Amino acid sequence: xxxxxxxxxxxxxxxxxxxxxxxxxxxxxxxxxxxxxxxxxxxxxxxxxxxxxxxxxxxxxxxxxxxxxxxxxxxxxxxxxxxxxxxxxxxxxxxxxxxxxxxxxxxxxxxxxxxxxxxxxxx
Numbered sequence: 001x002x003x004x005x006x007x008x009x010x011x012x013x014x015x016x017x018x019x020x021x022x023x024x025x026x027x028x029x030x031x032x033x034x035x036x037x038x039x040x041x042x043x044x045x046x047x048x049x050x051x052x053x054x055x056x057x058x059x060x061x062x063x064x065x066x067x068x069x070x071x072x073x074x075x076x077x078x079x080x081x082x083x084x085x086x087x088x089x090x091x092x093x094x095x096x097x098x099x100x101x102x103x104x105x106x107x108x109x110x111x112x113x114x115x116x117x118x119x120x121x122x123x
Contacts (some may be wrong), residue, residue, distance in 0.1 A: 003114030021095030
């Protein structure tokens with residue numbers, strides 16, 4: 001499994017960004033996909049997850065209502081639409097995957113990781 005994240009950048013408070021993650025997997029639908037982020041000096045934290053088959057989703061409380069995770073099964077792509085960005089959203093964002101658990105609330109256990117993409121939100 002290989003994951004390639006892109007789409008980060010520098011935006012002002014209140015603006016939007018969409019992150020993309022290209023997944024090289026044998027069967028895209030067999031996996032769950034997640035976005036995590038790591039701010040400077042802090043540990044990496046879960047942001048959002050999606051089941052690659054039934055497309056159920058789960059979000060951290062910090063981003064619920066502002067961020068939307070989605071997938072395009074035909075293109076093996078995972079997206080994170082981030083709206084109303086705030087300075088506290090500044091971090092390196094990582095996409096990750098794991099075989100389906102059907103328990104998105106369990107945010108541990110992602111064992112495939114892409115490289116990060118930097119998101120910086122200026123005030």
